[in-house]
């Protein structure tokens with residue numbers, strides 16, 4: 001299987017802070033890949049470079065063999081249509097209702113004009129995230145976890161080829177977290193979408209992912225199928241794994 | 251002893267260019283003072299300003315480009331026209347009425363000794379339509395809408411809403427800036443026209459009500475002296491100022507730094523920069539119009 005996204009030696013720094021230091025990673029088509037790592041190691045920055053809203057200092061991002069970094073704005077816009085991005089802090093448009101937020105990519109990316117169709121797809125998305133009755137609410141009236149799920153719904157709405165979820169389950173209770181994880185698995189299996197998630201929920205990541213990549217201090221220190229990564233000798237990885245699994249047994 | 255060398259320091263603000271630092275040291279005490287000379291500070295400041303200007307010009311280019319790019323989102327245009335135009339009617343009415351009345355009071359007391367108070371109508375109408383209406387309207391709209399534009403876009407920037415928009419192939423300049431600029435281009439002149447009418451009316455009320463000048467003569471003289479070009483010139487000014495204000499304010503919003511403080515600063519800068527700019531622009535336009543129109 002060929003990689004749908006390939007990162008080559010991606011580097012990014014802010015002022016004197018080196019956030020990404022030569023990241024090379026492949027993301028396989030139609031698989032679930034989880035990115036794990038400490039807070040502040042640059043996982044969200046990595047996502048932003050991948051989708052082209054932040055320019056890396058060095059390195060390349062290939063989408064199906066085409067370099068995103070070198071592209072003109074117009075070409076990049078076309079590529080971005082294949083992505084869905086659920087932001088860590090949801091980034092909902094606060095001047096619009098929840099339904100309008102979810103309808104936004106349907107209108108702008110897919111160009112759907114038919115109101116009935118839009119309403120139907122918005123309703124479907126709200127059911128997916130188990131919040132069927134909040135369409136008319138404003139994002140500011142929602143709880144943090146609800147906002148996050150609406151962000152996921154907005155990313156999913158166009159059923160894009162590649163989905164980027166930035167910590168979709170953090171801040172959710174375990175039951176809801178499970179619902180979102182199930183949703184990720186479902187869109188991956190049923191719609192055959194490539195899912196890439198950043199998560200701190202290690203057990204879930206190891207359970208649902210085809211591949212796990214471990215980021216530490218701006219570098220990939222372990223990657224591969226969960227059963228390989230779990231046996232990694234790297235200190236950081238071991239700490240992460242041990243802590244998350246021991247806390248589960250309590 | 252004074253020696254110069256070039257150091258490169260990656261600090262924010264004025265200091266992000268290679269800069270010359272003058273190192274002074276006193277041979278006796280060995281104390282070393284490292285500080286940039288005044289001329290260097292000034293030069294870096296100038297470079298910074300030039301850079302900013304360059305970025306702003308590029309931004310203007312993009313605004314023009316996206317204005318003619320499809321899709322044209324009529325709903326957003328109308329929304330902004332309502333916000334900038336319709337919602338500003340009360341405040342513009344109130345302020346221009348007050349200005350017309352006060353102006354008339356002052357004019358009458360000034361002209362009375364010469365028995366020329368009947369010219370008040372012409373004086374108010376001319377200066378309102380040429381200068382006061384566009385300038386006062388614009389200043390009011392900067393306070394009411396300009397600061398809000400910067401704050402709104404700034405908040406969207408720091409909460410990643412602009413990033414989100416971009417990932418959905420919508421360019422924030424296209425979706426957010428262009429409707430505001432177009433709405434300002436249309437509504438600033440409309441409100442200026444309103445300010446003209448209301449200001450003149452206010453003056454008329456004072457002149458005929460409080461000072462009992464003869465209405466027919468007052469109006470006859472006013473309409474004899476007031477030329478259509480006086481009104482047009484004011485409207486043209488207002489349109490130009492609308493574009494200046496909306497572009498400066500949205501620019502500051504799009505470039506605000508993170509946090510509540512960043513947003514606050516960007517809207518302060520937006521208000522100051524646009525107020526100063528429209529006053530300068532007004533002077534320049536007045537000079538040109540004096541020469542070619544009146």
Ligand SMILES: Nc1ncnc2c1ncn2[C@@H]1O[C@H](COP(=O)(O)OP(=O)(O)OP(=O)(O)O)[C@@H](O)[C@H]1O
Pocket residue numbers: 014019037038039040041042043044045046088
């Ligand atoms: N726009 C920016 N300007 C300056 N520094 C930034 C910017 N974005 C991120 N950083 C810095 O980059 C580093 C990595 O940030 P990032 O948000 O990617 O962390 P993260 O791995 O997603 O952490 P978390 O798990 O807490 O979300 C942080 O130290 C942050 O301060």
Ligand SMILES: [Mg+2]
Pocket residue numbers: 043044045088166
């Ligand atoms: Mg993050």
